Amino acid sequence: MSYLTYVIEAIYLTASILFILGLKGLSHPDTARRGMILAALGMAAAVIGTLFNPQVVSYQWILIGLVAGSAIGVPMARVAMTAMPQRTALSHAFGALAASLVGVAEYVIHGSHLGGFKMGALGFEVMLGSLTTTGSIIAALKLQEWMRGTPIQFKGQNFVNLLLALSIVGFFIAWLIKPEMPLLFFAMVGCGLVFGVLLVIPIGAADMPVVMSLLNSYAGLASAATGFVLSNNVLIIAGTLDGFSGFILSILMCRAMNRSITNVLFGGFGAVVAQDTTAAGGVMREVSADDVAVQLAYANRVVFIPGYGLATAQAQHAVRELGDILEERGVAVKYAIHPVAGRMPGHMNVLLAEANVPYSSLYEMEQINPEMPSTDVVVVIGANDVVNPDARDNPKSLIAGMPIIEADRARSVVVLKRGKGKGFSGLENPLFFKAVTGMLYGDAKSSLTSLVQAVQKL
Amino acid sequence: MNAFHSFFPMAIALLQEESTHVNPLVLIASLYVFALAAFLGYQLISRVPPLLHTPLMSATNAISGISLIGSLVIAGAHHENHALLASILGCVAVTSATINVTGGFLITDRMLKMFRKKEVIKPGEQK
Numbered sequence: 001m002s003y004l005t006y007v008i009e010a011i012y013l014t015a016s017i018l019f020i021l022g023l024k025g026l027s028h029p030d031t032a033r034r035g036m037i038l039a040a041l042g043m044a045a046a047v048i049g050t051l052f053n054p055q056v057v058s059y060q061w062i063l064i065g066l067v068a069g070s071a072i073g074v075p076m077a078r079v080a081m082t083a084m085p086q087r088t089a090l091s092h093a094f095g096a097l098a099a100s101l102v103g104v105a106e107y108v109i110h111g112s113h114l115g116g117f118k119m120g121a122l123g124f125e126v127m128l129g130s131l132t133t134t135g136s137i138i139a140a141l142k143l144q145e146w147m148r149g150t151p152i153q154f155k156g157q158n159f160v161n162l163l164l165a166l167s168i169v170g171f172f173i174a175w176l177i178k179p180e181m182p183l184l185f186f187a188m189v190g191c192g193l194v195f196g197v198l199l200v201i202p203i204g205a206a207d208m209p210v211v212m213s214l215l216n217s218y219a220g221l222a223s224a225a226t227g228f229v230l231s232n233n234v235l236i237i238a239g240t241l242d243g244f245s246g247f248i249l250s251i252l253m254c255r256a257m258n259r260s261i262t263n264v265l266f267g268g269f270g271a272v273v274a275q276d277t278t279a280a281g282g283v284m285r286e287v288s289a290d291d292v293a294v295q296l297a298y299a300n301r302v303v304f305i306p307g308y309g310l311a312t313a314q315a316q317h318a319v320r321e322l323g324d325i326l327e328e329r330g331v332a333v334k335y336a337i338h339p340v341a342g343r344m345p346g347h348m349n350v351l352l353a354e355a356n357v358p359y360s361s362l363y364e365m366e367q368i369n370p371e372m373p374s375t376d377v378v379v380v381i382g383a384n385d386v387v388n389p390d391a392r393d394n395p396k397s398l399i400a401g402m403p404i405i406e407a408d409r410a411r412s413v414v415v416l417k418r419g420k421g422k423g424f425s426g427l428e429n430p431l432f433f434k435a436v437t438g439m440l441y442g443d444a445k446s447s448l449t450s451l452v453q454a455v456q457k458l
Numbered sequence: 459m460n461a462f463h464s465f466f467p468m469a470i471a472l473l474q475e476e477s478t479h480v481n482p483l484v485l486i487a488s489l490y491v492f493a494l495a496a497f498l499g500y501q502l503i504s505r506v507p508p509l510l511h512t513p514l515m516s517a518t519n520a521i522s523g524i525s526l527i528g529s530l531v532i533a534g535a536h537h538e539n540h541a542l543l544a545s546i547l548g549c550v551a552v553t554s555a556t557i558n559v560t561g562g563f564l565i566t567d568r569m570l571k572m573f574r575k576k577e578v579i580k581p582g583e584q585k
Contacts, residue, residue, distance in 0.1 A: 012527075019521050020498065026514055027505040029573040036517055036570060040563045043524065047559075050527040056534035061549040065533055069556020076557065077564035084512060084565075091519050091562060094554040101551035102528045108540045108547065109532070117485055216515055223522040224495075228488055230528050236488060237495045242522035244499030245514060252508075339508055346511030353572040360575055364508055 004054060011049035012234040018042025019238055023245075029359055046234060081354045082311045085208065085343040086143035092215045093136035095242075099222035100129025104189070106229055112179035118229050119179055123172045123188065125225035130192030131168075131199065132218040138200040139211055143343055149205030157202060158266055164195045199265065206308075206385065208343045210253045210264045217246025249345050256339035256365075258391075258401035284420065287438030289447065292414050293454030295438075296322075299376035301332045303368060305405055306348050307341050309382010309418065309444050316355035318448035319381060323357065325455055335361055336368040336405050338386035369406050378410040380431075382417070382444050388429045398427060413437040416447045513569045520562025526555035 018038045025035015050056070079087050103126035106114070114122065141147040171188035178184060203211050220242025227235030254261055296302055304319055323333045335357060341348045349362055372378070380387055387407040390397040407413055408431050415432055417439060431437060440447050506514050533548030 015524075020502065022517065022521070023502045023506075026510050026517060027507070029510060029570070030575070032510060032513065032573070033567060033570040036563065036566050039517065039521055043521070043559055043563070046524060046527055047530065050530045053531055055531055057536045058534055061533040061545045062530055062552060065529070065549045065552025066556050069553040070560050072553070073557040073559070073561035074564065076561040077568060079565075081569075087565070088512075088515055088519065091516070091558050094557045095519060095522055095525070098523070098525045098529055098551045098555040098558070101547050101554070102525060102532060105532045105544050105547040105551065109537050109544050111539070212515070216519065220518065220522050223525045224492065226525050226528050231484055231488065232528065233488070233491050235524055235528060236491050238521045238524040240492055240495035241499040241502070242518040244496055245503045245518040248500065248503045249511060249515065337508070344512060345515060346508060346513070349509045350512045350569055350572070353569070353574070356574065358576045359509055359573050362509060
């Protein structure tokens with residue numbers, strides 16, 4: 001090894017440490033930004049160090065790639081915060097694509113001379129990478145609503161999926177036995193690409209937080225496998241950190257819905273037309289903005305519960321405005337965030353932070369539930385399942401056992417809802433029929449704006 | 459089940475054959491790194507509050523854009539076989555990884571900038 005190799009390895013080691021420090025910083029909002037700057041420095045160092053790798057002899061392709069990548073990446077960092085889920089899904093696709101292309105290129109260059117273990121890692125990398133690429137693209141299309149968000153299902157879907165999964169594994173093993181047959185390799189890649197599509201099309205929009213986390217995990221693991229192929233530790237470390245982060249998030253999201261990962265992937269939840277939810281009967285009481293304004297202005301404690309409807313209506317600034325004028329009147333205002341509210345983990349927190357809501361006012365489900373009975377008014381904004389008391393009370397409900405924000409235990413409830421129809425999941429929500437619940441129909445943003453005006457007039 | 463049983467001896471045979479190509483110590487060290495990184499990842503990520511889960515996802519995404527360094531070598535090295543194909547694959551890989559690295563770090567920072575403890579103290583109001 002030349003001394004240059006030692007220098008580059010030292011840089012990689014430093015980069016690994018900086019990545020770890022960066023993620024450590026994310027344990028608190030105050031240290032997060034500094035942490036990420038460290039991680040970015042680590043990345044810059046690793047990239048610059050690699051350019052001095054003696055194997056790198058020409059820079060034209062590198063330059064094209066770096067310039068094109070920056071030209072796409074920088075505008076992608078400027079999207080609206082409401083578009084975060086689809087942006088993140090796309091970046092999973094790019095990450096997985098990069099990993100799979102490195103794998104394909106390594107195979108094209110070295111053929112079957114890589115040796116058994118590396119071949120295995122390479123196959124794993126390309127397999128995960130290809131299905132994550134197409135899967136993430138489908139997820140992004142669904143989130144962007146260029147593709148319908150409801151599950152797309154056909155007869156025998158699970159059977160076709162199983163068949164595809166088996167053929168991927170079959171081609172993989174066959175290729176390990178006969179590595180000189182590129183056809184087997186590319187058949188595996190092809191099946192992987194199709195499998196990614198089929199895996200995500202039956203998944204409903206409300207289950208997206210789980211799918212996003214899973215794809216995140218796969219993209220990370222594909223990168224880690226790249227590290228094994230290239231015998232590069234910084235790749236293994238960064239990929240594993242990403243893979244585990246996605247894995248832990250998937251578990252958290254599943255727990256927040258009381259469902260298993262297999263159920264999310266193969267259950268086609270949103271498609272199950274709620275067979276029977278007769279439990280929720282009665283009339284929904286419609287209220288006017290003026291009534292609600294009085295209720296809010298003279299309350300002691302108000303809790304807002306945002307859901308995906310807040311994001312679609314872009315109502316995050318309007319809710320903050322309402323919160324502000326209530327606070328000026330001496331009302332204690334809090335925001336309760338359910339872990340799966342929105343389309344990706346932490347979606348609501350980011351939207352409210354964008355609207356300048358201080359994070360000390362954002363409360364997690366477990367923190368806010370004990371305070372519910374002493375809350376005067378709960379305002380549900382475009383959320384449905386996460387406040388559905390059926391999840392707790394009705395063991396026959398499709399969402400039975402899902403932890404909820406117990407809005408029904410508050411003294412009174414106001415629900416901002418677009419129309420009288422059932423929510424995304426098609427489930428009736430008994431909360432809406434309670435005597436203390438008032439329904440304020442209309443677009444969340446205009447409803448909130450009229451509430452602001454009504455409170456100001458008081 | 460049968461295929462399962464025959465797979466492991468095969469895998470072991472592959473590993474043994476492989477020892478002629480790569481120093482097995484390097485392989486074992488890589489597995490150590492992987493296992494330790496997995497534990498560390500678990501510890502680190504469990505401490506991230508749900509408040510920051512979206513930035514976490516974009517941050518880990520940016521960090522795993524480290525596959526850029528693998529792509530750089532492929533795009534810049536001299537290849538004996540399939541030189542053009544390998545360079546083009548490398549170039550596309552550099553592009554996708556760069557998108558994640560630049561886009562990922564920039565948007566993470568943009569998000570983290572928005573998280574404030576308390577609103578800026580309003581004029582005329584003391585803390």
